[in-house]
Amino acid sequence: MNLGVAEPETLDPAKSTGVAESTILLNLHEGLTRLDKDGNPAPGIAEKWDISKDGKTYTFHLRNAKWNNGDPITAQDFEWSWKRALAPETMAEYAYQLWYIKGAQAYTEGTGKAADVAVKAINDRTLQVELNAPTGYWLSLCAFPTLLPVHPKTVEANPDKWFMSPKTYISAGPFKMTEWKHNSQLVLEKNPLYWDAKNVKLNKVVITLIDSQITELTMFETGELDYGDNPPPAEFPRLQKEKKLAISPYLGCYYYLLNVNVKPLSDVRVRHALSMAIDRTTITQITAGGQKPATAYVPFGIPDLKSGTDFRTAGGAYLKETAQVAEAKKLLADAGYADGKGFPTLSILYNTNEMHKTIAEAIQEMWKKNLGINVTLTNQEWGVYLESRNTGDYSVARAGWIGDYVDPMTFLDMWVTGGGNNDTNWGSPKYDELIKTVMNSGVQAERVKAMHAAEDILMKEMPIIPIYFYTRPYLMKPWVKDMIRLVTGHIDLKYSYIEAH
Numbered sequence: 001m002n003l004g005v006a007e008p009e010t011l012d013p014a015k016s017t018g019v020a021e022s023t024i025l026l027n028l029h030e031g032l033t034r035l036d037k038d039g040n041p042a043p044g045i046a047e048k049w050d051i052s053k054d055g056k057t058y059t060f061h062l063r064n065a066k067w068n069n070g071d072p073i074t075a076q077d078f079e080w081s082w083k084r085a086l087a088p089e090t091m092a093e094y095a096y097q098l099w100y101i102k103g104a105q106a107y108t109e110g111t112g113k114a115a116d117v118a119v120k121a122i123n124d125r126t127l128q129v130e131l132n133a134p135t136g137y138w139l140s141l142c143a144f145p146t147l148l149p150v151h152p153k154t155v156e157a158n159p160d161k162w163f164m165s166p167k168t169y170i171s172a173g174p175f176k177m178t179e180w181k182h183n184s185q186l187v188l189e190k191n192p193l194y195w196d197a198k199n200v201k202l203n204k205v206v207i208t209l210i211d212s213q214i215t216e217l218t219m220f221e222t223g224e225l226d227y228g229d230n231p232p233p234a235e236f237p238r239l240q241k242e243k244k245l246a247i248s249p250y251l252g253c254y255y256y257l258l259n260v261n262v263k264p265l266s267d268v269r270v271r272h273a274l275s276m277a278i279d280r281t282t283i284t285q286i287t288a289g290g291q292k293p294a295t296a297y298v299p300f301g302i303p304d305l306k307s308g309t310d311f312r313t314a315g316g317a318y319l320k321e322t323a324q325v326a327e328a329k330k331l332l333a334d335a336g337y338a339d340g341k342g343f344p345t346l347s348i349l350y351n352t353n354e355m356h357k358t359i360a361e362a363i364q365e366m367w368k369k370n371l372g373i374n375v376t377l378t379n380q381e382w383g384v385y386l387e388s389r390n391t392g393d394y395s396v397a398r399a400g401w402i403g404d405y406v407d408p409m410t411f412l413d414m415w416v417t418g419g420g421n422n423d424t425n426w427g428s429p430k431y432d433e434l435i436k437t438v439m440n441s442g443v444q445a446e447r448v449k450a451m452h453a454a455e456d457i458l459m460k461e462m463p464i465i466p467i468y469f470y471t472r473p474y475l476m477k478p479w480v481k482d483m484i485r486l487v488t489g490h491i492d493l494k495y496s497y498i499e500a501h
Contacts, residue, residue, distance in 0.1 A: 001202055001204070001205050001206070001226050001227070001480065001493065001496065001498055002205075002206045002207075002208065002224060002225045002226045002227070003205065003206070003207050003208070003225065003226065003227045003228070004207070004208050004210050004216040004219060004220070004225050004227070004228040004229070005020045005023055005024065005186075005207050005208075005209060005210075005229070006018075006020040006209065006210065006211050006382060007020075007182065007183050007209040007211065007382070008020055008021040008024055008186075008209075009021060009382060009383045009386060010163060011024060011025060011028070011163040011164075011169070011177075012150070012162075012163045013025055013029060013081075013085075013145045013146060013147075013148040013150060014081070014084060014085040014090055014092045014094075014146060014150070015090070015091075015092055015093070016094075016145050016146075017093050017094060017386075017421070018382070019402055019489040019490070021145070022145050022489070022490050023489075023490060023491045024186065024188075024207065025145045025148060026143075026145065026148075026173070026490055026491075026492055027173060027174060027175045027188060027205070027491075027492065027493050027494070028169070028171040028173045028175055028176065028177060028188065029145075029148040029149070029171045029172060029173040030044045030045050030065075030148070030172055030173040030174070030194075031044050031045065031142050031143045031144070031147050031148050031149070032044055032045055032046040032049075032060050032062075032078065032127070032142040032143075032147075033046065033139050033140070033142040033143045034143050034492075034494075035140065035143050035484075035486060035490070035492070036484075037484045039140075039406065039486045039487060039488070040140075041139035041140050041142065041143055043063075044142075044143060045062055045063065045065050045073055045078075045149070045172065045195075046060040046061060046062055046063070046127075046142075047061055047062070047063040048061050049061065049139075054134065055131075055134030055135075055442060056130060056131045056132075056133065056134055057128065057129070057130050057131070058128070058129045058131070058138065058139075059122075059126065059127070059128050059129075060075075060078075060126070060127040060128075060129070061125060061126060062074070062075055062078075062124075062125040062126070062127065063125075063195055064125075064195070065172060065194075065195040066172070066193045066195070067151050067170050067171070067172050067193070068170060068171055068172065068176040068191050068193050068194075069151070069170050070193060071151070071153075071170075072124070073149065073172050074121065074124045074125070075121035075122065075123065075124060075125060075126055075127035076121040076124065076152075077149045077150075077151070077152060078119070078121070078127050078149050079119050079120060079121045079127065080152045081147075081148070081149040081150045081152070082098055082101075082117075082119050082147065083107075083114050083117055083119070084150070084155070085098060085146050085147070086098050086104050086107050086108050086114075086117060087107070087108070087114070088107075088108055088109070088110050092146065092420070093420030093421055094144075094145075094146040094420065094421075095108045095146070095420060096108075096413060096414075096416075096419065096420060097141055097144055097146045097147065097404070098146065098147065099439065100131045100132060100133075100135045100138060100141070100439065101117060101118055101119055101129060101130065101131060101132070102117070102118035102130045102131065102132055103116040103117045103118050104117050104118075104119075118130035118131075132439065132440050133439065133440045133441055133442045134442035136407070136444075137405040137406070137407050137409075140405040140406075141404070141405060144404055144405070149172065150170075151170035151171075154168055154170045164180070165180065166178050166179055166180055171191070172191075172194070173191065173194060173494075174190070174191060174194050174196070174197070174200045174493070174494045175188035175189060175190060175191055175194075175200075175202075175205060175493070176188065176189055176190075176191040182209075183209055184208075184209060185206060185207060185208050185209060186207040186209060187204065187205070187206055187207070188204070188205040188207070189203065189204050189205075190202060190203050190204070196494075199494070199495065200494055200495075201495070201496065201497035202493060202496055202497060202498070205493060208224070208225065211352055211353070211381065211382070212352075212354075213230055213231060213232040213353065213354050213355065214232055214354065216228045216229075216230070216231070217231050217232060217235060217475070220244075220475045220477075221244075225475075226476070226477045226479070226480050226498065227474070227475065227476050227477070227480055227483070228474065228475040228476075229472070229474050229475075230353075230355065230473065230474070231245065231473060231474070231475055232354045232355070233286065233287055233288050233289065233354070233355055233358065234354075234358075236288045236289060236473065237288070239475070244475055245473055245474075245475065246473070246474055246475070246476060247289055247290050247471050247472065247473050247474075248471070248472045248474065248485055248487075249301065249471065249472070249487050250402065250470040250471050250472035250487060250489060251299060251301050251302070251402060251403035251406065251470075251487040251488055251489075252299060252400055252401055252402035252403065252469070252470035252489070253294055253297055253298070253299050253400065253401055253411065253466050253467075253468075253469055253470065254291075254294070254359075254398075254399075254400045254466075254467045254468050254469075254470060255294070255297070255399055255400065255401070255464045255465055255466045255467055256348070256363075256396050256397065256398060256399065256464065256465040256467065257389065257394075257396070257397045257398075257399045257423055257424050257463070257464055258271050258274070258395075258396060258424060258426075258462070258463055258464065258465065259392055259394055259395050259396070259397075259423075259424060259425055260424055260425050260426045260463055261392060261425040262395045263344075264335060264336075264337070264343065264344070265395060265396075267335045268460075268461060268462060269331045269332070269334055269335040270331070270332065270335050270337070271461075271462040271463070271465070272328075272331050272462050273328045273329075273331040273332040273335070273371060274328075274367065274371075274396075274465060275319060275328075275462055275465040276320070276323065276324040276325075276327050276328035276331070277323055277324075277325065277328040277366055277367055277370040277371050278323060278363055278366055278367075278465065278467065279322050279323040279366060280293030280294060280295075280319070280320075280321050280322070280467060280468060281293050281321045281322050282322075282362065282366075283359060283362060283363075283467055283468055284468050286358055286359065286362055287355065287359070287468065289471050289472075289473040290471045290473075291468040291469060291470060291471050292468060292469045293319075293321040293467075293468055293469075294319065294466035294467055294468050294469050295312075295317035295318060295319045295320070295321065295466075296312065296315060296316075296317060296318045296319060296455065296459060296466060297411060297455060297458055297459065297464065297466045298311055298312055298315065298408045298411045298412070298451075298455055299312060299403075299411075299469040299470070300312045300313070300469060301406070301487065302403070302406055302407060302408055303406075304448060305444060305445055305448045311408050311448070311451070311452075314452070315452050315455060318456075318459040319459075319466060323366065323370055325370045328370060328371060329370070329371065332371055339371075339372045340371050340372025340373045340374075341372070343371075343372070343373050343374075345373075345374045345375065345376060346367070346373060346374070346375045346376075346395050346396055347375070347376045347377070347378050347394070347395050347396065348360045348363065348364065348375060348376075348377050348378070348396045348397070348398065349378045349379075349380065349385065349388060349389070349394040349395075349396065349397040349398065350377070350378070350379050350380075350385070350397070350398035351379065351380060351381070351382050351385040351386075351398070352379045352380065352381055352382070352385075356379070356398050357377070357379060359398070359467070360377050360398065361377065363375075364377060375396075378394075385397075389423040390423060392423065392425055397423070399423075399464070400470070401414070401421075402470070402488055402489040403487070403488050404488060405488070406487070406488075408448075408451045408455070409435075409438055409439075409447075409451065412435060412438070412451055412454050412455060412458070413435055413438075413439070415431065415435075415454075415458055415463070415464075416431065416432050416435050417429070417431075417432055424463040424464065426461065426463030428457055428461060430457060431454055431457045431458065434450045434451075434453050434454040434457070435450075435454060437450040438450045438451055438454070472485075472489065477501075478499075478501075479498050479499040479500075479501040480496065480498060480499075481496065481497050481498070481499050482495045482496050482497060483496045484496075
């Protein structure tokens with residue numbers, strides 16, 4: 001099978017953050033669980049587990065599985081890998097996905113010890129984990145990239161580079177890496193030592209590493225690719241007419257980050273004015289893939305308290321679908337910038353991609369026309385762009401978030417003060433308290449109430465400007481069968497095959 005994916009920034013599960021990375025990692029590795037075609041956790045390296053009556057202690061029983069170098073996978077490997085992801089020196093942006101474990105947050109934040117993290121290998125095949133509170137989606141998180149096990153000896157021998165070359169890349173999933181020519185291609189081959197190898201049908205997956213949507217489309221149309229994500233929006237009408245374009249649901253929000261340390265973005269009135277001056281309906285007409293204007297941050301598709309209800313519907317709309325120019329102008333004037341006079345030039349940072357560029361140009365024009373503000377555009381390659389965001393070297397930056405599991409928390413927990421993925425420099429003690437309540441409560445009514453209250457603070461303080469809720473346009477040849485594509489954007493090729501054609 002031939003796929004197109006962007007060059008991954010890293011293939012170290014503890015440090016990976018992007019959807020492109022996850023797609024590769026979830027095919028090279030396997031966690032205690034693996035998500036099935038409906039997105040539900042199924043047995044992975046763990047063949048079964050027991051959950052205590054209070055819902056806090058999980059005992060995982062590992063199957064007789066091996067790393068692709070023949071070493072057995074042990075419970076100690078999981079304990080070591082998880083503590084490594086939590087260690088302050090690892091600086092894993094996603095360490096907080098493990099903070100449900102007792103003692104985990106304190107260890108990452110430097111106030112606790114590794115020995116106090118409640119994950120323990122009872123013996124080679126039994127792993128016990130104690131959580132702070134019952135967490136309904138814990139088994140789903142066990143399949144998430146940050147929680148994937150790594151081979152301790154390999155990582156210790158070469159901590160910074162083990163994941164850069166097939167020679168030192170040890171994994172335990174359906175596939176193994178056999179080639180990585182950076183910025184060119186990455187090759188995966190069936191892992192004969194995988195515990196369920198008999199159900200893996202593909203012998204080889206060739207991943208072409210491409211940043212350009214136009215190049216990817218050309219390769220798809222000339223038969224060099226069987227699958228491609230994110231075709232260029234300008235081509236949607238033609239692709240739809242030719243029945244080449246498919247669109248699937250995608251649990252995510254596209255938004256702009258505002259660096260609140262940069263004046264005048266430190267003024268909440270300015271942040272709201274910028275948000276109100278955007279016509280979200282126009283943006284979704286540009287993206288043309290069935291996206292919905294974002295009327296808040298948490299997207300549709302996550303259940304609220306009562307069955308059959310949706311968190312977004314229950315939370316209501318905080319933002320209008322069209323621009324509110326008069327209100328935006330008034331807020332800007334109240335902040336001391338009537339008609340944009342004296343307002344410094346803003347720069348919108350985005351990672352190189354035709355769609356991000358088109359959206360940035362549209363917003364640049366809206367801010368100029370509606371507020372009298374001058375805006376410049378800066379594009380950077382993925383790795384450089386992430387670095388600029390992480391170091392706060394930007395004023396406005398494009399961002400997007402795809403849910404890691406189906407619960408509002410996957411969107412809300414990242415905005416805690418100093419959170420690994422919170423690049424806005426914004427923080428609110430009240431918000432932090434609410435997130436702590438959600439993490440430590442086993443009562444769903446209390447959790448949902450706190451999550452709505454947290455989103456309310458986020459939308460009133462506006463360190464981010466939600467723009468649209470994602471869908472996932474993609475290209476797939478008719479002979480690609482049984483590819484699992486989840487609403488979280490992850491692609492699992494374990495059961496895929498190519499039909500004779």
